[in-house]
Amino acid sequence: MAVVGIALGAVAVLALLVYVHRYVWRRFVGDTTAAGSPLRRAGTVAAYTLPLLSVGALVSGRSGAPFWLQQVLAWPGYLWLAALLYLTLALLVGEAVRPLLRRLLARRAAAGTPAAPTQTQAQAHAETQAMATTTPQAAAPAPAPAPAPVSTPVSAPAPAPAPAADPSRRLFVARAVGGAAAVAGLGTTGYGAYGVLRGPRVKRVTVPLARLPRSAHGFRIAVVSDIHLGPILGRAHTRRIVDTVNRTQPDLIAVVGDLVDGSVDDLGPAAEPLAGLRSRHGAFFVTGNHEYYSGAAQWVDHVRELGLHPLENARVEIGGFDLAGVNDIGGESEGHGPDFGRALGDRDRTRAAVLMAHQPVVIDEAVEHGVDLQLSGHTHGGQLWPGNYIAELSNPTVAGLERYGDTQLYVTRGAGAWGPPVRVGAPSDITVVELASRQA
Numbered sequence: 001m002a003v004v005g006i007a008l009g010a011v012a013v014l015a016l017l018v019y020v021h022r023y024v025w026r027r028f029v030g031d032t033t034a035a036g037s038p039l040r041r042a043g044t045v046a047a048y049t050l051p052l053l054s055v056g057a058l059v060s061g062r063s064g065a066p067f068w069l070q071q072v073l074a075w076p077g078y079l080w081l082a083a084l085l086y087l088t089l090a091l092l093v094g095e096a097v098r099p100l101l102r103r104l105l106a107r108r109a110a111a112g113t114p115a116a117p118t119q120t121q122a123q124a125h126a127e128t129q130a131m132a133t134t135t136p137q138a139a140a141p142a143p144a145p146a147p148a149p150v151s152t153p154v155s156a157p158a159p160a161p162a163p164a165a166d167p168s169r170r171l172f173v174a175r176a177v178g179g180a181a182a183v184a185g186l187g188t189t190g191y192g193a194y195g196v197l198r199g200p201r202v203k204r205v206t207v208p209l210a211r212l213p214r215s216a217h218g219f220r221i222a223v224v225s226d227i228h229l230g231p232i233l234g235r236a237h238t239r240r241i242v243d244t245v246n247r248t249q250p251d252l253i254a255v256v257g258d259l260v261d262g263s264v265d266d267l268g269p270a271a272e273p274l275a276g277l278r279s280r281h282g283a284f285f286v287t288g289n290h291e292y293y294s295g296a297a298q299w300v301d302h303v304r305e306l307g308l309h310p311l312e313n314a315r316v317e318i319g320g321f322d323l324a325g326v327n328d329i330g331g332e333s334e335g336h337g338p339d340f341g342r343a344l345g346d347r348d349r350t351r352a353a354v355l356m357a358h359q360p361v362v363i364d365e366a367v368e369h370g371v372d373l374q375l376s377g378h379t380h381g382g383q384l385w386p387g388n389y390i391a392e393l394s395n396p397t398v399a400g401l402e403r404y405g406d407t408q409l410y411v412t413r414g415a416g417a418w419g420p421p422v423r424v425g426a427p428s429d430i431t432v433v434e435l436a437s438r439q440a
Contacts, residue, residue, distance in 0.1 A: 021084075027091050027177075028087075028181075028182065029047065031171075050076070050077075053073055057076075057077025060073050061231070067262070070230075070262075079189065079421070082189045086184070086188040086424070087182065090181035090188075094180065101173050101176065102170075188424055191424075192384070192423050195427055195428065196421045196423055199237070200416075203412075207434070208437075210406075210438055211321075211372060212320060212435055213320040213352075213439065217435070218434060219434070220434050220435075221252045221433045221435070222252070222430060223254050223430070225288070226378065226380055229259060229416070230261035230262050231261075233270075237416065238270055238273040238274060242277055245430055248432050252284070252323070255284065256356050256376060257286055257287055258288030258289065259299065261290055261294060271306065274307075274308065275306040282308075284308065284323065286311050286328070286356045287328045288328050288330070288358040289328050289359070290330075290418070292328065292333070296334070300312065311325025313326050313340075313343045317351075321353060322347055324354070324356070324371075326343050328359060329362065338357065338362060353369075354372065357375070360395050360396050360409060361395060363407065366409075367404055374407060374409045381411075381425075383422075384422060385424045385425030410433060412430075
């Protein structure tokens with residue numbers, strides 16, 4: 001039954017994509033170009049090619065395609081998915097504008113057309129013309145007065161049929177709305193891509209912990225998540241992140257999962273700059289769900305070689321608090337899921353505890369084990385608006401700091417992007433969490 005459900009879901013998604021592409025083609029190409037024109041042919045080719053590139057980008061990594069092919073497909077394929085979203089949203093807004101624009105143009109056309117003469121005016125004009133064409137004669141005896149004409153009712157003239165819509169007006173409206181939608185959709189996509197490629201910005205948050213001793217007051221943790229090294233974001237992206245983290249001069253660095261989308265063989269060189277991370281107490285790492293799509297065991301070994309300390313359901317004492325880490329729930333299928341008992345079960349509960357866990361959904365376990373602060377990522381803050389509303393359906397917190405009982409949960413939006421290298425309404429960040437003691 002599960003297989004049938006997945007198959008039906010895939011068919012539904014495919015049907016939706018076909019419909020959306022057909023709609024986008026009609027509004028941008030079919031309504032704005034002449035049949036057989038070069039522009040229409042080019043638009044039609046693009047309408048078939050771009051979705052194929054998107055499908056290729058999505059399946060090439062999971063199918064084991066060569067990494068160079070993944071890189072070739074990823075840029076146009078993933079960017080088109082983001083562009084399709086915002087072009088479609090812009091066109092839907094245009095559907096509301098379209099009838100208003102048609103009505104405005106129709107009124108302007110009607111105001112510029114001369115009014116038709118009334119029946120009385122027409123009769124007077126005809127009599128004047130008849131008198132003007134009569135040849136003057138010598139004066140003649142005045143004729144006898146004619147009998148008064150019998151008045152007959154004159155029926156009102158039938159209204160003229162409404163003129164058919166002007167084809168040139170329809171074309172103007174289609175091109176105006178389509179052009180505005182293209183500028184809005186592509187402009188939004190371009191700005192969102194610039195935000196990702198520019199690199200994450202630093203965000204600072206102060207979190208008071210009841211059990212944190214005065215000696216640890218002001219302890220700063222640089223939280224980094226969802227870097228997503230892959231066929232688009234590579235070594236230069238890693239270098240930007242490392243430089244940004246090091247400039248904050250943190251006491252500790254927490255890399256909270258989803259470091260990569262690919263194997264160590266393909267992405268090992270892209271991850272190498274992580275060896276340059278610097279902090280007083282070192283850098284720590286926990287797995288995310290994407291590590292389990294990419295060979296989690298190999299990546300855990302590799303980040304250890306780069307100088308990071310993996311916390312695989314483990315705990316260390318850092319100054320005045322415990323730092324614990326659990327594997328991502330994506331590892332359950334491999335028998336390496338989160339084990340809170342192993343990471344936190346035998347600790348001294350008089351000490352404050354900070355937990356690194358990739359997904360916010362494990363907050364209930366954190367509350368049960370007396371964690372003071374959980375650091376998570378995974379959601380990307382929604383990444384592409386209105387994706388934040390979808391992310392809210394499956395995550396207790398999408399971004400920011402919230403309290404659950406005696407436990408606080410902080411969720412970073414992440415430092416990279418999955419799929420389209422585009423963020424809209426959810427800028428990437430590296431968060432410096434400053435711990436505050438209530439005894440200070």
